[in-house]
Amino acid sequence: MTEAAPAIFVALEGSAFAAAVRQSPYAYMAANVAHILSLMVFFGAVAVMDLRLVGFFHATSPGSMLRRARLIAILGFCGLVASGTVLFVAEASHIVLNQVFQIKMLLIALALANITWFEYAVAPRVRDLRPHTPLPARARFIGVTSIAIWLAVAACGRLIAYF
């Protein structure tokens, strides 16, 4: 525990829940496994959506593909947040000061802003397009950016332990 962290994170790490995570032989390990499985589910679905926006799978209708993949992506994201929370609280005061973790959180915020932009401004103009219809340039930009940011998020996640 480090007192250099904001009090709320010191308290989080000192909580009964965090102590239980650290003291259980299984909890931390299970959360690690769940985190990577959730990441696979999440990124698989995200890659399908983003590649469709970039122009792959153009024989499919974008609306139905995005709708189904979005559901899986949301499920994966929930798994990531839940397992990530367990990993975080165990060492909250240290991790919150870890610069790679801070970059990861910034990148996630950026990726979520990208999604919000897409869902509100671009998706309504894309979902009713027929197969083989070229998508707006903005959709392609969002697809490429999304893949790049999520890969960077995953890289940061793995690197937290080394900085």
Next chain:
Amino acid sequence: MKRYVLAAAAAAVACGGAAAHHGWGSYDASKPITVNGAILTSKYENPHATITVKAPDRVWTVTLAPTFRMINRGATKEMVAVGKTVSAYGYVSTVEENEMRAERITVDGKTIEMR
């Protein structure tokens, strides 16, 4: 997209000097040491168990392994309890003062690998 990737790369480089914690990279493997002494405190917790050991020259914080691995290999909580005498072979941290990471420990004549 190029701009984002560049920004991320720049940010990653900028934080290169951050304090390292867990990887073996932040320990000096070229000069292994052996710490002998009594265990003063013992935290049998994840992600890594840690003990403090009273050596003749100073008190070392010795980072061990995830507890599930230690249990699997027979290094139970009782084995690294306060008061036990331990011999830890490992590497000195290049970041934290008086911290070392054990490659293996010997307690009660039993040697257990931590990696």
